[in-house]
Amino acid sequence: MNPLAWLRGWWGSRRIPLAWLLLTRQPVRLAVALAGISFAGILMFMQFGFRDGLFDASVTIHKLFDADLVLISPRSSSSVSMAGFPRRRLVQTLADPEVTGVTPVHWSLLLWRNPQTRATRSILTLGFEPTDPLFTDPGLAARARVLSERGRVLFDELSRPEFGPVAQWFKQGRTVESEISGKRIRVGGLVSLGTSFGADGNLLTSSETFLQLMPNTPPGSIEVGLVRLRRGADVAAVQARLRRELPSDVQVLTKAGFIAFEQDYWRSSTSIGFIFSLGAAMGFVVGCVIVYQILYSDVSDHLPEYATLMAMGYRLTHLLGVVAREGLLLAILGYIPAFAAGQGLYLVVRNATNLPVAMDTSRATLVFSLILVMCMGSAALAMRRLGDADPAEIF
Structure with a gap:
């Protein structure tokens, strides 16, 4: 096989990382976006951590009992x-x-x-x-x-x-x-x-x-x-x-039922669980607004370039994929500092309050999923701006 032909074929098959180039073209805007996403992630980590730590801390003694069944009034x-x-x-x-x-x-x-x-x-x-x-x-x-x-x-x-x-x-x-x-x-x-x-x-x-x-x-x-x-x-x-x-x-409970009895009280009979969940939801909404503004501005600023690509034969679905990849990159890059900061803040809370607040796989996955939905949803809203990328009107 001709090495030169192979090199031309390999180079031609390479995809230009357009989404990454668009994001890094303006470092200040990218930094602001990542700071906003990380802040939203940290807020969700702390709210979910306080809520779950509260439920875990409410049964500290319950978990230690040497019992298969528990009798209470x-x-x-x-x-x-x-x-x-x-x-x-x-x-x-x-x-x-x-x-x-x-x-x-x-x-x-x-x-x-x-x-x-x-x-x-x-x-x-x-x-x-x-x-x-x-x-x-x-x-x-x-x-x-x-x-x-x-x-x-x-x-x-x-x-x-x-x-x-x-x-x-x-x-x-x-x-x-x-x-x-x-x-x-x-x-x-x-x-x-x-x-x-x-x-x-x-x-x-x-x-x-x-x-x-x-x-x-x-x-x-x-x-x-x-x-x-x-x-x-x-x-x-x-x-x-x-x-x-x-x-x-008298009421007969299993040990697991005794633990659930206590946790259900704090979850359903008080407003604490609702307050922490509402705080996490507010962080999610703030992150959505920040990411949407960043992506919408990015699409608007590069609308002539998108129109040029459409005039060159690129389909609208290709351009929508670029915006979607921008949202995915923002989600990944914004999650990493949020995760690291969440670990540090959990350590501070444990030392200050002795509450069992710690990072676990389920919470880390939940927050990443929410950040991903936040970024991809904002990207989907920003994609509507691409409908204005008509070469006949822009040029």
Whole structure:
């Protein structure tokens, strides 16, 4: 094969990157477009991140429970408003052959006094029998022995700093004492649980100490009942059986259902989810406006060139493809800095609030899809300007 003929054929088959050349012809306009797209992407990343982080943070404690089924009162609406139910309902579940163990749990928000500043703040307090399993963490059993002594608590070292330097003082060997609901308590150990949207800190204590702190609790009443089943048991079948056998003053949920119960409250019963979704939508609209203005101006500025190409025999579909490729390039180039900035901002939010805000594949894909739709939709609107590219009128 003649090398010169091959080279001519290869060169003739090459496509001129017209979309890229049109975008880079005016670097300032391209920079403004990419800045606008990145800003819209960052806004969507943050809004979706806050929303999903809120839902994940609302079930920080729920995920740690060592349970297959969870009993709660039908009057409970969320972790910040848990109602009590008779403890004997939990005992009744032991009659089922698949149930191997239960743990009654007291659950309430109590007022903790900062031992340094003396300011008070609500803290989630869980009361349980120290000999019963509570969380899946195998190391908790050893630390829970100290709770057998009345007036002792385990403090969550991941609680927000507004509760005071409790973990720091305890690790230094100091005796850390404070007040809960006006009653004196002593920190007997530390745990690592994590904050939630409904609670900025956590305490673990024995049922005896909890009832001392909450003397008005009805006798024999608990807020949460943990039920553990035999390995390999059909959880759904046991749940259905217990629902039939237990009275209507208790609700039987799977652990996943208990998590969904909490998340559904924040998603549907509050305006928070809607607000964050609306913020993401506003970022999408702002990005659409910016990209449309950039592409429309670009098409308008090069209308004589497009008309010349049409006079040379290029079909309108070819020119529409150029604008579409411009939109695709803008989407890719604008997404990259938005993704990098989102990662950095998520790190800042985690360090500042301890909320589980992190980048995941589903959110990254969602934001890229929205940016792609934003750019391609704006390109489609800008394509209408090509209808004016009539060589007979322009020249």
